[in-house]
Amino acid sequence: MKIHEFQGKEIFRRYGIPVPDGEIATTPDEAQKIAEKLGGKLVVKAQIHAGGRGKGSLTKAAEIHGVKVVTEAKDARAHAQALLGNALHTHQTGPEGQVVRRVLIERATDIAKEYYVGLVLDRETARVTFIASTEGGMEIEKVAAEMPEKILRLGVDPATGVQAFHGRKLAYGLGFTGDTANKAAKLLAKLYQVFIDTDASLVEINPLVLTKSGDVIALDAKVNFDDNAMTRHPELLALRDVEEEDTRERAAKDAELSYVALDGNIGCLVNGAGLAMSTMDIIKYVGGEPANFLDVGGGATAAQVTTAFKIILQDPKVKAILVNIFGGIAKCDVIASGIITAAKEVGLKMPLIVRLEGTNVELGKKLLGESGLSITPANDMLDAAKKAVKAAGGGK
Amino acid sequence: MSVLVNKDTRVLVQGITGSAGSFHAKLMLEYGTKIVGGVTPGRGGQKFENKVPIFDTVEQAVKGTGANATVVYVPPAFAADAILEAMDGGISLIIAITEGIPILDMVKVKRSLGSRPKARLIGPNCPGIITPGECKIGIMPGHIHKPGHVGVVSRSGTLTYEAVDQLTKLGIGQSTCIGIGGDPVNGTNFIDCLKLFNDDPETEAVVMIGEIGGTAEEAAAQWAANNMTKPIAAFVAGSSAPKGKRMGHAGAIISGGKGTAKEKFAALENAGIATTANPAEIGITLKKALEKHH
Numbered sequence: 001m002k003i004h005e006f007q008g009k010e011i012f013r014r015y016g017i018p019v020p021d022g023e024i025a026t027t028p029d030e031a032q033k034i035a036e037k038l039g040g041k042l043v044v045k046a047q048i049h050a051g052g053r054g055k056g057s058l059t060k061a062a063e064i065h066g067v068k069v070v071t072e073a074k075d076a077r078a079h080a081q082a083l084l085g086n087a088l089h090t091h092q093t094g095p096e097g098q099v100v101r102r103v104l105i106e107r108a109t110d111i112a113k114e115y116y117v118g119l120v121l122d123r124e125t126a127r128v129t130f131i132a133s134t135e136g137g138m139e140i141e142k143v144a145a146e147m148p149e150k151i152l153r154l155g156v157d158p159a160t161g162v163q164a165f166h167g168r169k170l171a172y173g174l175g176f177t178g179d180t181a182n183k184a185a186k187l188l189a190k191l192y193q194v195f196i197d198t199d200a201s202l203v204e205i206n207p208l209v210l211t212k213s214g215d216v217i218a219l220d221a222k223v224n225f226d227d228n229a230m231t232r233h234p235e236l237l238a239l240r241d242v243e244e245e246d247t248r249e250r251a252a253k254d255a256e257l258s259y260v261a262l263d264g265n266i267g268c269l270v271n272g273a274g275l276a277m278s279t280m281d282i283i284k285y286v287g288g289e290p291a292n293f294l295d296v297g298g299g300a301t302a303a304q305v306t307t308a309f310k311i312i313l314q315d316p317k318v319k320a321i322l323v324n325i326f327g328g329i330a331k332c333d334v335i336a337s338g339i340i341t342a343a344k345e346v347g348l349k350m351p352l353i354v355r356l357e358g359t360n361v362e363l364g365k366k367l368l369g370e371s372g373l374s375i376t377p378a379n380d381m382l383d384a385a386k387k388a389v390k391a392a393g394g395g396k
Numbered sequence: 397m398s399v400l401v402n403k404d405t406r407v408l409v410q411g412i413t414g415s416a417g418s419f420h421a422k423l424m425l426e427y428g429t430k431i432v433g434g435v436t437p438g439r440g441g442q443k444f445e446n447k448v449p450i451f452d453t454v455e456q457a458v459k460g461t462g463a464n465a466t467v468v469y470v471p472p473a474f475a476a477d478a479i480l481e482a483m484d485g486g487i488s489l490i491i492a493i494t495e496g497i498p499i500l501d502m503v504k505v506k507r508s509l510g511s512r513p514k515a516r517l518i519g520p521n522c523p524g525i526i527t528p529g530e531c532k533i534g535i536m537p538g539h540i541h542k543p544g545h546v547g548v549v550s551r552s553g554t555l556t557y558e559a560v561d562q563l564t565k566l567g568i569g570q571s572t573c574i575g576i577g578g579d580p581v582n583g584t585n586f587i588d589c590l591k592l593f594n595d596d597p598e599t600e601a602v603v604m605i606g607e608i609g610g611t612a613e614e615a616a617a618q619w620a621a622n623n624m625t626k627p628i629a630a631f632v633a634g635s636s637a638p639k640g641k642r643m644g645h646a647g648a649i650i651s652g653g654k655g656t657a658k659e660k661f662a663a664l665e666n667a668g669i670a671t672t673a674n675p676a677e678i679g680i681t682l683k684k685a686l687e688k689h690h
Binding site: 121123124126127128140141144145157158159196199201226228229231232258260262270271272273274275276277278279280281282283284285290293295326327328329357358359380381382385 | 423472473496497498499500501502503504506507535536537539540550551552553554555556557558561578580581605607608609610611631633634635636637638641642643644645646647648652653657673674675676677
């Protein structure tokens, strides 16, 4: 689960991680009031769930960027007005961008030097691991690719948790000295505590800055949470902004299905993540383009299939639907009945190609053939993919 | 004839009174698995299906039954606790089926596993392990399997069934099939399984099914190039997956441009492993690799 920068900064504040003074505005009036209250040089920052907002610009006006430094309250208001309600596109959004619904107005910082610090789970060592670099402001993936020697990595033993030396090692490693090294070290230890306490999957400050007056401040805050742990964090679930999520992905998530939208025209409905990916792969292998990834889970009940059909049908690009169910323990006749019920309930008109495998497979195929719906049974994955590509008009 | 489990494996079911646990415990019993006990706190002293004794703790269950393996069907929020209890109870083989365990819970479990060299965890978020005709521990459909000499190791569930089904339909039986799970932090990895199959005199070849995310396939390819004496056929799911999107499994994500199917296929091919980009041809790819080897 992702949250906004301003929400991440609120969490940082609670842990004593210094962030610039600032407030959130949803209207130009609010932006002006906040700007007048804060006074002086300010930064107006678009709040969307995507990085690259400074370089990103409005879909309808390329000269207007997501982040702007202003000195007058009226300019803060003008920039808020320009951003609010309009789509901002960055390298992390699609070309259509994401609509800006809030702007963060902050006091500007006199930057002496910028750094990158983040925490992720390292899969190989199974440890929460610090990643730090002197190349602040740059995307860490780019630094890793171009200047891997500039990246410091430090895993934390879960049995001890973060220790003071972790912070010192990183702070001195980044070139901090004297009192600022102490400040940076303390900040890093607190950052680890944020990660653990919130069941985060990513915590990132880019840039972390050393100010001209010697303070160490988080100018940005990116915090993602582990979806699997959210049941024990009702307070964090309240931070979810559903407007930032793809409508179909959101509907799938709410129905406990796993859905990812793609660009093709063959809708896929599969049980199990590995088989769902393979179904997309085989569609591509035979020259077609999948419209989505959709995993209905190992079981595939009629209710889940109905919801899945509804989600797939929201995509106007879809010309045919391929259902690939390896029933295994579940009986194919039961699954077939579920598919027929679901197809009737949603009034499915487009070609539906169904591959079933498992117990009672022949009975399942017979039911599909006699359903009166436009269902084409397939013998195996390859057969199903070929039939689906043909039904969709030969792929993309 | 197999690795890790056989007809003598004595299995506990943790969460045996829950819906998934009781459903699959029945199927495992029908398959012939020696289910010697169940664990559900507060239900100690009762019996499952009028024959399997239920215990309050793993420790009591081990004392009472001599169990040497356990399968965890406990809900995600409590699953790490169940795995740690199994380790504490001295169980040497722990199979965790549960999907959706918080990742930081698994970080702790993995750390604790490091201090218990005799304990092996398979999963979590996996279909389990089966030695066809002898012992089925997990949620896989037993009837698609056939006793034989091909080891199967996979990060997936239903895709593994697909591959096993292809093998069985070609008349190729399996020694043992191991689902290592789709989570980013798991107990047993590809290399562990390849080692076991390489050392098992009854296993002649291995099917390996990977997917996008992480570098476990690359590491396995490297290990196989240096150590494996038996042919391997491999498939990697997710060639068509976009970057930065989680594809169902918590571990199936291309992050920072790393963990693509393309890189994994290249590493496997460089290691001399037979690969196929067509998931409908996993069985036939293994068959050809086996014929070439003979």
